Structures are given as structure tokens and as C-alpha cells.
Amino acid sequence: MRTLLTILAAGSLAAHIAEDTSDLLQHVKFQSSNFENILTWDSGLDSAPDIVYSVEYKKYGEREWLAKEGCQRITRKSCNLTMETGNFMEFYYARVTALSAGGRSATKMTDRFSSLQHTTIKPPDVTCIPKVRSIQMIVHPTSTPIRAGDGHRLSLEDVFSDLFYRLELQVNHTYQMVNICASLVLPCLGNSFPCRLDLHCFK
Amino acid sequence: GQEFQFGPCRVEGVVLQELWEAFQAMKDIVQAKDNITSVRLLRKEVLQNVSDTESCYLIRALLKFYLNTVFKNSLDKAADSRIRKSFSTLANNFFVIASKLQPSQEKEMFSISESARRRFLLFQRAFQQLDIQAAQTKAFGEVDILLTWMEKFYQ
Numbered sequence: 001m002r003t004l005l006t007i008l009a010a011g012s013l014a015a016h017i018a019e020d021t022s023d024l025l026q027h028v029k030f031q032s033s034n035f036e037n038i039l040t041w042d043s044g045l046d047s048a049p050d051i052v053y054s055v056e057y058k059k060y061g062e063r064e065w066l067a068k069e070g071c072q073r074i075t076r077k078s079c080n081l082t083m084e085t086g087n088f089m090e091f092y093y094a095r096v097t098a099l100s101a102g103g104r105s106a107t108k109m110t111d112r113f114s115s116l117q118h119t120t121i122k123p124p125d126v127t128c129i130p131k132v133r134s135i136q137m138i139v140h141p142t143s144t145p146i147r148a149g150d151g152h153r154l155s156l157e158d159v160f161s162d163l164f165y166r167l168e169l170q171v172n173h174t175y176q177m178v179n180i181c182a183s184l185v186l187p188c189l190g191n192s193f194p195c196r197l198d199l200h201c202f203k
Numbered sequence: 204g205q206e207f208q209f210g211p212c213r214v215e216g217v218v219l220q221e222l223w224e225a226f227q228a229m230k231d232i233v234q235a236k237d238n239i240t241s242v243r244l245l246r247k248e249v250l251q252n253v254s255d256t257e258s259c260y261l262i263r264a265l266l267k268f269y270l271n272t273v274f275k276n277s278l279d280k281a282a283d284s285r286i287r288k289s290f291s292t293l294a295n296n297f298f299v300i301a302s303k304l305q306p307s308q309e310k311e312m313f314s315i316s317e318s319a320r321r322r323f324l325l326f327q328r329a330f331q332q333l334d335i336q337a338a339q340t341k342a343f344g345e346v347d348i349l350l351t352w353m354e355k356f357y358q
Contacts, residue, residue: 061243089351093240112234117347 021106023047025098028108030081032119034156035144039071039079039094039110050101055079060091060112073099082145088116088159121156124165139165207300209356212259214303217296219350219357225292226346232286234344237337242329244341245348249326253319258356259306260319265349266301268327270294273342293346 023044031038043051055071058064071079085092095109122142129136141155148154157163207214253261274294306316330338 058240060240061246063241091243091348109240111231112237112240112344114347116351 021098021104024051024100024104024106025053025096025108028094028096028110030085030094030110030113030118032113032115034122034142035082035086035088035115035119035146035159037080037082037085037113037115037119039081039096041077041096041108043077043098048100048102051075051098053077054097054099055081055094056097057081057084057092057094060093065095068094085113085115086146088114088119088146090114116159137167139167205357207353207356208255208358209259209262209304210255210257212263212304212306214300217300219354222293222296222350225289225296226350228289229286230344230347233340237341237344239333239337239341242333242341243345243348244326244329244338245345245352246325246329249322250348250352253322253352254315255356256312257315257319257322259304260316261322262353262356263301263304263306264319264323265326266297266304268323268330269342269346269349270297270301272330273339277339277343 023046026042026044028039028041031040039055039057041053052073052075053071054073055068056065057068058066066084068079068081068084081092081094085094092113093109094113095107097105097107099105124142125140127138127140129138141157143153143155144159146154146159148158204215205219207217274290274297277290306312330342333341
């Protein structure tokens with residue numbers, strides 16, 4: 001009988017120790033656009049305001065976690081890991097540790113991250129020069145934070161060799177207006193990127 | 204249409220985009236099950252700087268391993284019907300590619316095939332150092348690494 005009571009007591013103690021810390025930390029994930037890789041997370045609805053967060057990251061396959069300088073014991077809920085995850089052919093993990101003033105802590109890790117597979121592509125910057133009988137459109141190449149071996153920054157065209165642009169002209173005869181939309185299209189040759197990206201429209 | 208050209212080995216009739224879509228449908232589920240983040244089976248030493256002629260030997264060994272060891276008896280574990288469909292797409296296409304690869308067995312190709320074999324053994328040894336279930340899950344979750352490498356030979 002005494003043994004049973006001991007087991008029950010130990011069980012309830014164990015349950016108490018493995019307490020729920022989801023209020024400290026949730027949704028740890030990368031948000032990436034044009035290869036700008038930002039780690040973001042949330043705290044629970046009723047979380048205390050005095051929680052501090054520390055970020056670590058590593059390449060998939062490596063043992064050691066590296067502390068991200070500038071994101072140790074911070075109170076904000078995001079951290080820019082663009083430089084640390086800059087090799088778009090590599091796979092990475094990041095993790096966040098949340099620590100409350102009362103000493104409670106929680107650590108959560110991202111899914112495996114590859115910017116080549118996960119980044120979303122923003123519409124291109126376009127300059128529009130109206131002429132007497134024509135409109136000149138200059139589509140500016142989109143640069144990325146990725147650096148080549150010689151240090152120069154790669155553009156999206158460097159990363160995606162089969163990328164092309166689509167310009168759409170929407171003429172509104174009633175108001176004598178022309179709506180021009182430029183989008184950036186990645187043929188779905190290989191990876192799983194969306195085939196057509198957001199439109200950038202202006203009058 | 205497009206085909207794979209692993210050096211002298213050519214494979215037609217496989218649409219790489221379908222393989223990507225099949226894998227993407229199950230990637231998050233499979234990779235989430237792999238919590239050994241400190242081990243990568245398809246490391247740089249296995250796939251980097253592979254010559255065209257060597258690629259035929261290497262891809263054949265890898266695909267046969269995936270078919271015989273990684274995918275084998277994984278299908279019955281794939282309870283979710285969506286995953287079963289994706290799984291079949293991947294397995295069937297890997298089978299088609301592997302069966303069409305006929306690397307040369309001539310003597311003068313021995314050093315190249317040996318180099319491919321050493322690369323494959325790096326992968327296989329890393330696989331064998333893990334518990335079989337964890338190793339199958341990890342190899343499954345690395346199909347995107349394999350597809351990214353195969354894409355270089357897709358023209």
C-alpha cells in the first residue's frame with residue numbers, strides 16, 4: 001500500500017515538473033522574403049511582460065548551436081538571421097529560449113529551413129516614364145542579401161537563372177487611365193516555388 | 204521534353220516538378236519526425252563536386268538504396284492517404300530512373316565507379332550508425348537535398 005502511495009506521489013510530482021510553458025513561447029519560425037531571413041516567435045496570450053529571449057542557430061548536420069549576437073536576453077520577438085543563414089544551398093535550424101523573471105523557461109526550435117525553398121519573392125521595383133506616344137518601363141533587378149565568393153551581392157536573376165518578368169497593361173477607357181502591373185515569374189522547373197508572384201501595380 | 208543526363212546515362216519520361224510536389228506534400232510531417240539535427244546523411248562530401256561520369260554510378264546506388272532500404276515498409280507506416288499518394292509517386296519515379304540507368308562496366312571506368320562507391324559508402328555508414336527507424340525517417344526527410352542535386356542534371 002505504501003508503495004502505491006509513493007508511486008502516486010512521484011507521479012503527481014513529475015506531472016508538476018513537466019508544467020505547461022506554452023504561455024512563454026510559441027510559433028518559432030523563419031519568415032523569409034527575397035532571401036531576407038527573419039526569425040519570429042510569439043508568447044502566449046497571458047504571458048508576463050518580463051520575459052527575455054535568447055536565439056541560437058546552426059546548420060543542419062552540425063552538433064554545436066551558435067548564439068546569435070545581438071539576440072541574447074532580448075524582449076522583442078524577432079531576430080534577423082539573414083547573415084547567419086546566408087548560404088541558400090544550405091539547411092538550418094534556429095531555436096529560441098524564453099526565460100521569465102520567475103525562472104521559468106521554455107525552448108522551441110524551428111522546422112528545417114532552406115531559404116532557397118522557403119523564401120517568397122517580392123514584386124520588382126519599376127520606374128515608369130510616360131512619353132508623348134509611349135510609356136517606358138524600367139524594371140530594376142532585385143538585389144538580395146546573398147554575397148558571392150568575391151563579395152558582390154547576388155540579384156534574384158543570379159539565383160534563379162530561368163526567372164522572367166511579366167508586364168500587364170490594364171486600360172480603363174472610361175477614365176482614360178492606364179493601370180500597369182509588373183510581376184516576376186519563376187517557371188516551376190524545379191523546386192516548389194509559386195509560379196507567379198505578387199503584382200506591383202500603379203497608375 | 205526534359206530529361207536527366209547523368210553523364211552518359213540519359214533518363215526520359217520523368218517530370219522533376221512532380222517529384223518536388225510529391226515531396227513537398229509530406230516534407231513538414233517527415234522532417235518534423237527527424238529530431239536528430241546534428242546528423243546529415245547526404246553531406247557535402249557525398250554530393251559535392253561529382254563529375255558527370257561519376258554521377259551515373261552515384262545516383263544509381265543512392266536510388267537503389269532508397270528503394271530497397273528507405274522506402275521499403277515505409278508505405279504501410281504512411282497512414283495519411285495524401286502521404287501515401289505522394290510516397291507512391293516518389294517511389295515509382297525513383298524506380299523508373301534507377302531501372303533506366305545503365306552505367307558503363309568497362310575497366311577504364313573502374314576508378315570513377317570506385318570514387319562514386321566511396322561517396323555512397325559515406326552515406327550508407329552514416330545511415331547505419333543510427334537506429335533503423337530514425338535513419339529511414341532522416342533519409343526520407345533528405346529527399347529535397349537529393350532532388351536539389353539531381354536538378355543539376357535535368358535539362
